[in-house]
Amino acid sequence: MRYQELFPVPIEWLQDSDRSMVETISLWAEQEVKSKRLEHKEDYEGLLLPAMRKLFLDIGLQSMMLPEELGGGGIDSPDAAVTTTAVLEQVAAADSGIGFLFANALALQYALAISPNKSAEPLKEAAPVFTGGDIALCSLVLPAYGSDTKERPRYYGLDYPATAVKTGAGWVVSGGPARPQCCGATASIFGVVCDLGDGTPGMLIVPAGAKGVKKGKPFKKTGLAASVNADVTFKDVKVPGSALVLEGIEALRAVLSWYYMACAAVCAGSLQTTHEILQEWGDTRVIKGKGQVFKENPLVASLMGEIGGKMGTSRLLTYNLARMLSRPDVYGPAGAGSLHVSAISAFKQVGRMAMEAMDNTMELMASAGYATEWNLERYWRDVKTVETYVVPETVAQTCMARQYFNLKQL
């Protein structure tokens, strides 16, 4: 039985085109990543970059959500939510790090091409970067903890990574060193959330090559080998007026809702491979010197049951969120309080369940759980990194409480 049938979601939401895309991506996963792992481990040049080229350029994910008339894949309606969720699940099953990079691209392209607040000019400006035939990594730069206690506008208590000041027709972006969500050292463009001066949040597209953009030295992190990350400083970076892709809290929340959905899909996808690894372990391992097949031991089985339950629930939560985001006509705008908080909640729950399921799987596999040879521990490190990067738990909880219990001050 296939993973998708073992852990059913409302398939009525999937179109045939989605299904065939899933097939394409899982073929890519097998041929370009999984089969080459023993040889290349997590090598960036040897394994991940070539795989990304195939995926982003040859298969075309990089421009999937841009309109056809601009050379994109034309999946530029809210329906893209379900499609990209199904796609991301398969990408992450191959490599959660690549999935995370795609999640960032997706969030940015949503702002450019799908958001109700989109406008033609920024889209036209940015499209060539994605359709130009070169790999174009991108990253969001989001509000984060700060380092001083000065009074200033903050986003749910977090400092804006930069400020943007309108000067004539353009903007001047200053701030940092800030930590991008991913590939600060390799990204072509950044979607930087800025304080537009009066505390209004906006997102501006800042090309990595723009004058005044300084990339720090790549730093080490626990996972996400596909993301070569470095802190970035913006020193009076001049960008055109069209760099402002969104303005205002609701528009920003809409982008984040999609981003959380994409990151939930990354976690859910990692569980698909976790299941594959544990199934093989459980089938072949023998314990207690009684020739008892591992999975048939009741204690092992009880944990496998819990693990499976979390796999199924993670898929359900992710696809439900995708469905709600794909039908603003039914469920309202992605930036509205209730949907935005549903997105935060889904991501936090899926991230947590994914970690629990992987932690338990590692416990069942004992030393094979942490030996790189078995390939489980890389997903475990990656998903933990995603969980920590996307939103600090404190902020997620505050946003949820604010909505669910009508807070006024926090």
Next chain:
Amino acid sequence: MRYQELFPVPIEWLQDSDRSMVETISLWAEQEVKSKRLEHKEDYEGLLLPAMRKLFLDIGLQSMMLPEELGGGGIDSPDAAVTTTAVLEQVAAADSGIGFLFANALALQYALAISPNKSAEPLKEAAPVFTGGDIALCSLVLPAYGSDTKERPRYYGLDYPATAVKTGAGWVVSGGPARPQCCGATASIFGVVCDLGDGTPGMLIVPAGAKGVKKGKPFKKTGLAASVNADVTFKDVKVPGSALVLEGIEALRAVLSWYYMACAAVCAGSLQTTHEILQEWGDTRVIKGKGQVFKENPLVASLMGEIGGKMGTSRLLTYNLARMLSRPDVYGPAGAGSLHVSAISAFKQVGRMAMEAMDNTMELMASAGYATEWNLERYWRDVKTVETYVVPETVAQTCMARQYFNLKQL
């Protein structure tokens, strides 16, 4: 904002008739239960029985799922899954115990009127009990832990509460003392899961008044005041051939899938009232002698965020299960392995999350959490009782592992 909007589910699955029913039931909840609580607490005669009369007879839930031609409400297609879930959520919001009794009726009526394995005769035989104008409580009697180690056919390691032997046109049911799911002392009919002799499970309808049915003395339990429960013994109870409402493992699993859905809805509904209680507490309480409104304290808020997340997830899981059960054409039969295990998983997760959310709410309310005056602790006791009654955790985990990891022996 209403609870349903705070914690959205795929509303595309709800019909207008469902929505109006929800309104009717919540009106009943307010008038017949919540408004009378301070006076009657959990009194059976004074509060619960009258409320059940209104609900089951006047409003007509008792026969809701029977065909119109037999005097029922005619909601006798699989669509009933979503309808009854929405209804049960509101019933349980008023009293989780009454919700649990209805869940038992629902499971039995599914077997009689909706299951693909239903047959006309048992339905015709049983219908009058529900449509006769008297309150007719019913209870499933399910396999449970045993008290000896004899070799005999078991259901996932559990002993059958009784055996049924075919004698001429009828059956002779023997077994017990067995613990019914609910109201062993007050039920009119039992749906007894029996070993049909060769280890094949079947469910037989045994009228409480039948010769040989002995009810024990009502026993004390932690919650579910609406369920006056007692152990039941079946001493050579003769029932007609039509008493056999289902036969075979898949048919039994189908009934249990619906039962798990209903019990998940009971847990989800209890959370609705939990939210109401916590919201009021959070709005009115002041702490730290600083005039800080309770809910605006960051630590309180962080816990409120977690609580809300679990409320939303519980609703989502319950409605997704209901949807899948309502469309066998799309998701397959309710008794098939994957759907049955999805049902077990959903119930276990919802039950667990409901307990976590209530436990955390009690922690926030400190002594008001366990004082009966605040009405929270009764739901906490009820839901815990439901969680323990419906399926032992060991069995749930084994069933899930069996499906998710392809076990052969357990």
Next chain:
Amino acid sequence: MRTIDDFTRPLEYLSPLDRYLGEIGRKWADTEVIPIRRDFDEDWEHHKLIEPCFRSLQAEIGFQRMLFPEDLGGWGLGHSGYMGTGAARLFEEVARADSGMAVAFGVLFWPLVMICVEPHVNRRLCEEFAPMFMESRPVFAANAMTEPQGGADIENMEIVGGSTIQTTAVLEGDEWVINGHKLWPTNSGGVADLFGVVCTTNPGSKDPDDLAFIFVPAKTPGCTQGGPYEKAGMAADKNSDIWFDNVRVPSWFRACGPGLDALYFKEVVSLGNLGSLAFVSGAMMNVWEILRDFTSETTFRGKPLKENDDVAGVLANFAGGVDIIRVLTYQYARMLDRPDLYGDRWSEEIVAKGRAYKYFACDKAVEDLKKVMNLMGAHGSDRAHDVEKHWRDIKIVQLWMGGKQLCQMEVARWFYECETL
């Protein structure tokens, strides 16, 4: 067969009284309480069944005297150097039978700690109140702390000092005149003969000198109590409202005096946390006994429950948890018995660590109880097995004394030197 005595205790810490206290407590529990405790829930209002159990424990055996000096008829536990470990053992045995009784019994010593324990023995008040506790009936005392507004803020001394206390004490001549309204004290609802009342001598002040701990005999004119509240469990522990309407007591009924009342009141918190730990330990050991028997007699997959690996996994987690909680309980008891090594019982460090152990033990116990209830199926919520009883009771222990959040703040303040929490 294994018994609860197989659970670990730091043997080097035990008081010379340990065996004696343990055996008496165990016998009392097994013969007088456990056989009838199942009906305590319905006895919450009138204590027809519960009162006789208190009578034998406190008056006949005489445990209610133990804190007072020997020459006043007490057992001198207050200066024995073994108050902590001795109390822990006794509380475990009582809570094994019924946590509600353990709470009511433990709390009777709470106000007495202020005057019976070295280095702050108030000899005159000991002489004044000792006779009351030598009577041949169960005698209770209670701490009147919590108030309608602010609730546990009274226990939240670190942050609000006494500034939120609304109950006032005014010195008129050689008498305190007390006015105020208290909620929730254990042993209120008509049970206690003596209250220790937390008052302010200067409303709104944070100055420790203005917090007064004053003794008020329950029969003093102007002191009235409401009826007990109905709760999810702990029927033996009566909680209610107390009103003080121009209540007059002699000026020397103040426990330790300006500054010292506030200081030593923190010791009351430490002992409350030790008590909570012992209640959890005792109740959990009883659940373990029940589980041991239940999982041996009940079968699953044609084997005794406990012989199934998945069941054994849950059982192992439970037993391990009990052992760990018990070790912590005695470690903390020892820390209170040896201030020379660990610091004063009222020091911020000891208070904070007691909070940390208490809320850990309660959270762990509640989680583990939930899991064994799920394991037991319908029997888990069946009152016939008493597991659900301990679950309801321990839940209450988890929530009392200000609840978890207050504990977390005190722990964070001490370990991280937070300044504005």
Next chain:
Amino acid sequence: MRTIDDFTRPLEYLSPLDRYLGEIGRKWADTEVIPIRRDFDEDWEHHKLIEPCFRSLQAEIGFQRMLFPEDLGGWGLGHSGYMGTGAARLFEEVARADSGMAVAFGVLFWPLVMICVEPHVNRRLCEEFAPMFMESRPVFAANAMTEPQGGADIENMEIVGGSTIQTTAVLEGDEWVINGHKLWPTNSGGVADLFGVVCTTNPGSKDPDDLAFIFVPAKTPGCTQGGPYEKAGMAADKNSDIWFDNVRVPSWFRACGPGLDALYFKEVVSLGNLGSLAFVSGAMMNVWEILRDFTSETTFRGKPLKENDDVAGVLANFAGGVDIIRVLTYQYARMLDRPDLYGDRWSEEIVAKGRAYKYFACDKAVEDLKKVMNLMGAHGSDRAHDVEKHWRDIKIVQLWMGGKQLCQMEVARWFYECETL
């Protein structure tokens, strides 16, 4: 400012060496390891950075000698009566810097326990191997237990005895001839100079007499090791395959003899659990130090992180957890130091309780580390803060020695007297 020394230890248990061991270990960690540990992950294969740290700890300071008798150049810890608490303190300090080093360091004593510790000192083998450990370079030993099939079953003595052991020892004249294949031992991969090999003298037998613990110097002909495995963490701990191909050693290289090898091998399990507890305690205390500083310097809502109540809640849970794990660590150490009070170190009770404490501590630590990583946001998974390092390392401690399920079965067997698990 608070330091890790503010975390509770049962002060009455501490060895006379405690302060000395602590100060030396702390200084070594702060000056030689912590400044460079961030690059250990990439050093997993060649130990260019790691080896010098071992050199100073084991050879220059000389800790690798501590178990041997004084007259052979050792420090006599094996008969000091303080092996447990002494080791706990030292392991804490080493693990505070790097758990991988602590594991490799701790495991070097594992086989030596069989011959250096009262009451089963094997004087002849002490004399044979002591000189090796007096050298001025870091010298390691390793226990070769786990095998390709069955894995941790070797540690699962209760149930399979030695019946699953495939590594055979045949006595030919006055020599053992050993053949077999072992996996995973810490300090394999070319590190160890001496192996303690778990063999069977009678394949398939469950008879304890047939389990042999035989010493094999790594340079013995026929003993070959593979290259180290790459792991999620613990770069300082090398694991690999070892093959024994007609390896010959003198007959008296067997540790204690028939029956006794199997018996005292359980003591190795107890000490492994004590080590694991101390590794967790030390690593968690270091994370607490990092958190203390991080949450003081980083701001949220315009305040230092730690001054936000929600953050403080997480910080409190973390600090409380560390304190509790540390108390357990020393309680268990004391239980090993005082067999007169608590029973033999190899008794089923001591083994089972060690398993229970170990898996509790590991589970709790991993959960708490996950929460603080989520609290820290991107910094939580950033290697610059070393929190994620300890998370990866402690996860490995959680999984080693047979993993959690094996622990649960041993705990259940003892506490519930299960017979068929």
